[in-house]
Amino acid sequence: MAFTCAYAGNLKDIAYVLREIESVQGINRIELAEEMECLFACGKQLYENPEKKQKVLKQYTDLSAHNLSGNKVVLSLKMVCSNLEKKQTGSWKIFGKNEWIQDGDKGWFNGYYDNHGRKSRI
Numbered sequence: 001m002a003f004t005c006a007y008a009g010n011l012k013d014i015a016y017v018l019r020e021i022e023s024v025q026g027i028n029r030i031e032l033a034e035e036m037e038c039l040f041a042c043g044k045q046l047y048e049n050p051e052k053k054q055k056v057l058k059q060y061t062d063l064s065a066h067n068l069s070g071n072k073v074v075l076s077l078k079m080v081c082s083n084l085e086k087k088q089t090g091s092w093k094i095f096g097k098n099e100w101i102q103d104g105d106k107g108w109f110n111g112y113y114d115n116h117g118r119k120s121r122i
Contacts, residue, residue, distance in 0.1 A: 008091035015084040022077045030080055034071035035063040040083045 021027050038059050046052050099110040101119065110119045 008088045011084045011088040015081040018077050018081050028077050029074050031072045031074055033068050034073050037073045
């Protein structure tokens with residue numbers, strides 16, 4: 001859980017830096033490995049559907065597991081930033097909905113699961 005939360009925060013930070021690059025340097029596109037394009041081709045429904053998310057991640061893994069083609073795609077920075085921010089927002093919504101533990105007047109985000117997949121009450 002803690003690593004997933006940090007990962008979501010990193011998505012926000014990456015989007016921020018890319019927007020700064022666009023604003024300061026006027027660069028409005030980015031070249032990425034062709035195999036990564038599937039990671040940016042998904043809409044909001046992906047963030048609300050774990051099965052679709054797993055399908056996209058499997059597609060990416062299948063494309064890039066053993067080697068990269070060397071081909072590149074050019075993507076709009078605005079689109080990449082928007083996609084990263086939606087992923088971050090979607091992740092944080094899930095954290096708030098599924099990982100918040102309330103104990104009387106105290107509350108905290110769950111950080112651990114036991115060996116049976118139950119939220120730890122540490």
